[in-house]
Amino acid sequence: MSGENGKAPIELRLHDGAQLFNTLDPFPFREGDVAADAERYIVEWAQELPKDEPISIVIHLQSPGMTGKPGPDLATALTSWFGAKARSEAQALRELFRDGRLAFLIGFAGLALCLFLSFVLTQRFEGPFARVLQESLVIIGWVVIWRPAEIFLYDWLPLVRRRRLFQRLAEARVSVKLSPP
Known part of the structure; x- marks a missing residue:
């Protein structure tokens, strides 16, 4: 209308x-x-x-x-x-991406550490307990990187939508x- x-x-x-x-x-x-x-x-x-x-x-x-x-x-x-x-809202978006970059660096370092520890466990130990620990480290590594991925994939959309509406x-x-x- x-x-x-x-x-x-x-x-x-x-x-x-x-x-x-x-x-x-x-x-x-x-x-x-x-x-x-x-x-x-x-x-x-x-x-x-x-x-x-x-x-x-x-x-x-x-x-x-x-x-x-x-x-x-x-x-x-x-x-x-x-x-x-x-x-x-534009300032909040800039802060979100700044926080996202920091979270990505921390998450990437955490993922790399978990994957490295998992690799070391695979090389040194065998058996079901070592396998469970290895898979647990891989899962923990991916969980650590989840929040940065969420920020860059989804969290910015509502801020942009509100900024456009207010503009x-x-x-x-x-x-x-x-x-x-």
């Missing part, structure tokens, strides 16, 4: 602009934290929208709130908030419309 200018719409109906922000936050709108419920609502709706369409957010206000011109502050606050969230929300066109009470 497309809204104005071909953008997928997310609509919020608020009594005033302050409902969009964390009430414990001492900063004015532009620097304020978006309330967790408001963020969750916007993100959940954005996840349902087509991935290839730009997003628009329409805020219907019954009263302008504390300032006479809420539009630019609300729009800037929302897009800045989601831009910061996108940057946070789309940061680029959203936010419009504020005053509605009669």
Whole structure:
């Protein structure tokens, strides 16, 4: 479903602009934290929208709130908030890959040690106990490398998905419309 200018719409109906922000936050709108419920609502709706369409957010206000011109502050606050969230996800992705590289080095060293010990056991000892110990070392070696493999194969996908979603929300066109009470 497309809204104005071909953008997928997310609509919020608020009594005033302050409902969009964390009430414990001492900063004015532009620097304020978006309330967790408001963020969750916007993100959940954005996840349902087509991935290839730009997003628009329409805020219907019954009263302008504390300032006479809420539009630019609300729009800037929302897009800045989601831009910061996108940057946070990008940082988390960089940290995950840095941790993954370290885990890979540790895991590779652990795998090499286990395979070496298994080889030494094979060369020096025979019998069922030696065979069980040898296979156990091989299994332990592969388990040690499992976490780095998991990081590089799977763990980065949710971070990239969230970063893209937050970036789309940061680029959203936010419009504020005053509605009669």
